[in-house]
Amino acid sequence: MDVIKTQQISARPIEKVVVHPLVLLSIVDNYNRVAKDTRKRVVGVLLGSASKGIVDVSNSYAVPFEEDEKDPSIWFLDHNYHESMFSMFKRINAKEHVVGWYSTGPKLKENDLDIHGLFSDYVPNPVLVIIDVQPVELGIPTKAYYAVEEVKEQTWNFSVDTELPYLFSFSFALSIIGVEHLLRDVKDTTISTLATEVTYLDKAHMFLFL
Numbered sequence: 001m002d003v004i005k006t007q008q009i010s011a012r013p014i015e016k017v018v019v020h021p022l023v024l025l026s027i028v029d030n031y032n033r034v035a036k037d038t039r040k041r042v043v044g045v046l047l048g049s050a051s052k053g054i055v056d057v058s059n060s061y062a063v064p065f066e067e068d069e070k071d072p073s074i075w076f077l078d079h080n081y082h083e084s085m086f087s088m089f090k091r092i093n094a095k096e097h098v099v100g101w102y103s104t105g106p107k108l109k110e111n112d113l114d115i116h117g118l119f120s121d122y123v124p125n126p127v128l129v130i131i132d133v134q135p136v137e138l139g140i141p142t143k144a145y146y147a148v149e150e151v152k153e154q155t156w157n158f159s160v161d162t163e164l165p166y167l168f169s170f171s172f173a174l175s176i177i178g179v180e181h182l183l184r185d186v187k188d189t190t191i192s193t194l195a196t197e198v199t200y201l202d203k204a205h206m207f208l209f210l
């Protein structure tokens with residue numbers, strides 16, 4: 001689908017990632033639906049905009065994904081499904097572009113660079129946001145990365161230096177409606193402490209970002 005692969009997004013180095021709480025809750029909700037009580041992770045697409053070194057993640061959707069736990073070189077991500085979903089999202093909001101992808105990790109995995117390479121076909125400098133949907137410690141367990149080229153070896157890699165600072169952005173109309181809608185679907189929000197923490201942030205600190 002050429003309209004996706006030729007989209008123009010600033011190639012300026014990424015300095016910060018801004019994540020909307022609705023994105024986090026959507027990811028948690030999908031994880032609980034399809035991967036709860038398993039060792040599988042959920043992978044999906046991040047939508048939003050990129051400007052002046054800041055990536056604003058305002059929407060997301062999961063994509064069919066499978067990987068071999070014993071052999072990380074064996075994996076499948078349904079890019080045809082992604083392109084169909086993206087076309088549908090573009091009809092709703094033409095300003096949203098593919099800005100990267102997410103994984104419920106909970107940590108970087110060996111095949112993440114290969115998956116990252118796939119998303120490089122859709123956006124020049126994609127970000128990877130890893131979200132631990134079942135964190136042990138308090139706080140929002142989100143880490144964002146981008147790939148850098150190691151010139152000596154002519155390879156791409158994620159390193160400690162590529163971890164990006166992130167913020168949470170709250171738009172009153174979108175967040176409160178979306179959060180309440182998702183939480184009605186999640187019957188027991190104690191299933192995920194992340195869902196509880198995002199709910200708290202959304203209702204208690206929303207005014208900080210208006």
